[in-house]
Amino acid sequence: GQQLNQSPQSMFIQEGEDVSMNCTSSSIFNTWLWYKQDPGEGPVLLIALYKAGELTSNGRLTAQFGITRKDSFLNISASIPSDVGIYFCAGHLVGNQFYFGTGTSLTVIP
């Protein structure tokens, strides 16, 4: 199955720093979703985006649906230790097809 290109693969940052990650695809998507997976747990939905250009926030998290509909971005401001985990993007193509990114592993150093 198709995987989305997600980058970076991993990040090590100091507490308080801002974080940016993105997902790209060669296909046009109808929906972009961002998930966070805490160590030892299942991924949990953070933000859902439904329209090109849409910018949505959830606390310190902000995600954008790219204008071309082929990419999406997630930003975390003022990171804290509990932000540690793996962040996945997922895109919905037409019909029933969803695709996942390969994940960005985030480590926050206190």
Place this chain on the structure above:
Amino acid sequence: EAQVTQNPRYLITVTGKKLTVTCSQNMNHEYMSWYRQDPGLGLRQIYYSMNVEVTDKGDVPEGYKVSRKEKRNFPLILESPSPNQTSLYFCASRSLERGYTFGSGTRLTVV
């Protein structure tokens, strides 16, 4: 609370001994799916089900079986587990609007 419940959370078994991982959802979702997660490989789909009695192979179905006799339940069956099936498994149900809701995972070790 909307959730997907899978059991057990941890399982150690021996090669060849049949096992079943249960999965149940309370959101009345038609679509359910099983994934395995391995380091560096992300989430890979094993099987999915579009509705009751409708199942289909995902990307890595070899060595696995599923059944969907009721809407809420979607068990994963390993008839003869092998060490290469040692992995972290997730069950999920899905709506088109909100995407996937995942279970908490089952960490399986086959020795």
